[in-house]
Amino acid sequence: MEIACQPARAIADLRALAELTGGQGGARRLCWSEEWVAARGLLRERLADLPVVVDVDEAGNLWARLDGERPETVVIGSHLDSVPSGGWLDGALGVMGALETLRTIAEDGTPPCTVSLVDWADEEGARFGRSLLGSSAVCGTLDPEAVRDLRDAGGERLADVLARHGVDVDRASVATSRLADVRAYIELHIEQGPVLEGLALPVGTVLGTVGVERNRVLFRGQAAHAGSTPMAHRRDAFLAASRFALTLRDIAVRHGGVCTTGDVACTPGVVTAIAGVAAVLLDQRHLDADVLAAMLADARVAASEAAAAEGCTVTWEPIWRIEPIPFHDELIAAARDACLAVSGSDHALPSGPLHDAAEMARRVPTVMVFSSSTKGISHAKEEDTPVEHLELAIRAYANTVGHAITRVAEGSL
Ligand SMILES: [Zn+2]
Numbered sequence: 001m002e003i004a005c006q007p008a009r010a011i012a013d014l015r016a017l018a019e020l021t022g023g024q025g026g027a028r029r030l031c032w033s034e035e036w037v038a039a040r041g042l043l044r045e046r047l048a049d050l051p052v053v054v055d056v057d058e059a060g061n062l063w064a065r066l067d068g069e070r071p072e073t074v075v076i077g078s079h080l081d082s083v084p085s086g087g088w089l090d091g092a093l094g095v096m097g098a099l100e101t102l103r104t105i106a107e108d109g110t111p112p113c114t115v116s117l118v119d120w121a122d123e124e125g126a127r128f129g130r131s132l133l134g135s136s137a138v139c140g141t142l143d144p145e146a147v148r149d150l151r152d153a154g155g156e157r158l159a160d161v162l163a164r165h166g167v168d169v170d171r172a173s174v175a176t177s178r179l180a181d182v183r184a185y186i187e188l189h190i191e192q193g194p195v196l197e198g199l200a201l202p203v204g205t206v207l208g209t210v211g212v213e214r215n216r217v218l219f220r221g222q223a224a225h226a227g228s229t230p231m232a233h234r235r236d237a238f239l240a241a242s243r244f245a246l247t248l249r250d251i252a253v254r255h256g257g258v259c260t261t262g263d264v265a266c267t268p269g270v271v272t273a274i275a276g277v278a279a280v281l282l283d284q285r286h287l288d289a290d291v292l293a294a295m296l297a298d299a300r301v302a303a304s305e306a307a308a309a310e311g312c313t314v315t316w317e318p319i320w321r322i323e324p325i326p327f328h329d330e331l332i333a334a335a336r337d338a339c340l341a342v343s344g345s346d347h348a349l350p351s352g353p354l355h356d357a358a359e360m361a362r363r364v365p366t367v368m369v370f371s372s373s374t375k376g377i378s379h380a381k382e383e384d385t386p387v388e389h390l391e392l393a394i395r396a397y398a399n400t401v402g403h404a405i406t407r408v409a410e411g412s413l
Pocket residue numbers: 079090091123189
């Protein structure tokens with residue numbers, strides 16, 4: 001099904017949203033805030049012009065359903081919430097791109113299957129530290145126990161704040177019923193990284209979200225006086241950590257993934273003492289589960305070798321992990337075709353950041369389309385993308401949605 005959308009209308013909606021909830025300091029759409037409610041108000045205004053049923057589910061996600069000839073449903077959308085001082089496109093592009101797609105479909109009459117727009121609640125997790133809150137509730141992976149008592153910087157409980165927005169966190173999982181007829185999910189987003197821009201490409205197809213292994217690696221040596229201990233007598237935990245960090249770069253390059261040493265905390269942490277303990281925070285990511293496991297295994301060997309070389313010992317403490325979540329092969333192919341058709345280029349890449357699409361991909365065929373990100377900057381007020389790239393991305397996205405609608409209406413997706 002062809003969806004000849006007008007990207008300029010989506011850009012106008014994005015600018016209106018930025019005017020309402022942005023400004024010099026960047027986007028101000030922190031979830032469960034007045035500005036976020038105002039952003040949703042603008043979306044509701046736009047939706048009021050369309051023949052859609054608008055409501056909010058038990059997890060706080062906003063839905064707009066355009067009934068088709070069949071109840072089987074293609075879901076399109078993203079998130080309006082932002083980090084504090086965020087950019088004008090993160091999440092908003094996906095919502096306004098989906099809105100323009102829905103508007104175009106509605107203008108052409110009743111679609112062959114149902115199409116629902118969703119604005120996920122609290123994708124960012126910027127206030128309580130739990131990302132993908134709304135989509136995880138719908139996909140059945142939210143544990144109310146684990147989030148109920150989370151507190152924001154002001155000391156407010158998550159459950160209390162959500163209750164003020166009509167969300168009972170203990171009933172949020174009732175929203176899983178929204179997936180009953182859903183057959184596909186398509187999301188448009190900015191890349192938030194430098195890959196597409198580096199290749200001089202406006203758009204790309206997302207293969208899936210990478211798996212993450214996060215560990216605290218503790219090197220233990222011997223704290224001693226910086227003046228009285230000759231170099232040959234030292235067991236310096238920081239030197240072991242340093243050897244480890246440099247080897248991690250080689251491991252990442254060798255496997256085509258990423259390894260990041262985000263922090264090293266030395267104890268006692270004073271200028272006059274050799275570090276007795278160096279605690280390294282390690283984050284490793286790859287799209288392939290087997291390669292990610294190999295990267296982790298290599299890192300363990302590297303840590304032991306680095307410790308031994310400096311007369312230290314090493315122990316590992318897991319922090320968090322998530323498996324890679326690959327997207328749907330047929331939808332990936334459709335998105336690649338759509339990107340090629342609108343831009344003359346085809347590139348597929350994994351997503352380092354998580355997205356609501358990662359939750360949806362556990363349950364239904366899913367794919368994402370990325371636009372480029374200027375200088376790869378996101379979660380900052382400087383976040384931007386050339387308008388021509390945004391327009392091409394919206395077109396490629398709409399065509400991918402069109403493919404999914406056709407296939408769902410045939411009963412083959
Ligand atoms: Zn986002």
